[in-house]
Amino acid sequence: MAKRRFVSYLRVSTARQGTSGLGLQAQRAAVAEYLNGGDWTLVEEVLEVESGKRNDRPALAAALKLCRKHKATLVIAKLDRLARNVAFISNLMESGVEFIAVDMPQANRFVVHILAAVAEQEADAISKRTKAALAAAKARGTKLGGRRVSAKRFAEIQAVARQVRSERVAKQRAELFPIIRQIQASGCKSLRAIAAQLNTREIEAPRGGQWAAIQVQRVLN
Structure with missing residues (x-):
């Protein structure tokens, strides 16, 4: 039987992280642990350094090309938030390449497609609600333009921002729940x-940064 071939896809959020190796060792270790055992070969490791300002992912395109060339499976070290990135999921689904997500092994093509669709719909809904709230504020006589911000307008904008953040956190918690259940099962x-x-x-906590026990409890509750 021929060896299974894999191409690993690692990612960091800044060039500094890419240079320093911060987080990369953990991703490499996760891939190695997942692939432990069996007869396989790692064709190549591909690193994506994300800038946050770009939506294209040249390293992903290169990894998918390698997979097609070598008939390999793409191993994604950290899918987590990428499952909510419509552009990423579109490229992945359209490529026809088989993939494995180390941190979300339950994420097959169908699951990832649904996650992306939900993310796109939720982003559109949040955008519409934000615009509606600002339009309502304007209809009440709140001036939305100009360089000076009245106390009333500032409070209204803060309320809209809190609502958007709250919805975003709730969505993140819903996506984190099955991951935590998987960790419990392990x-x-x-x-x-x-x-x-x-x-x-x-995996970042719902409000960013490192996880603590109390944050896990909030997700489970």
């Missing part, structure tokens, strides 16, 4: 142990 039972696993996988 043997991590305490809140602190689950938080440590989430940090090891470099």
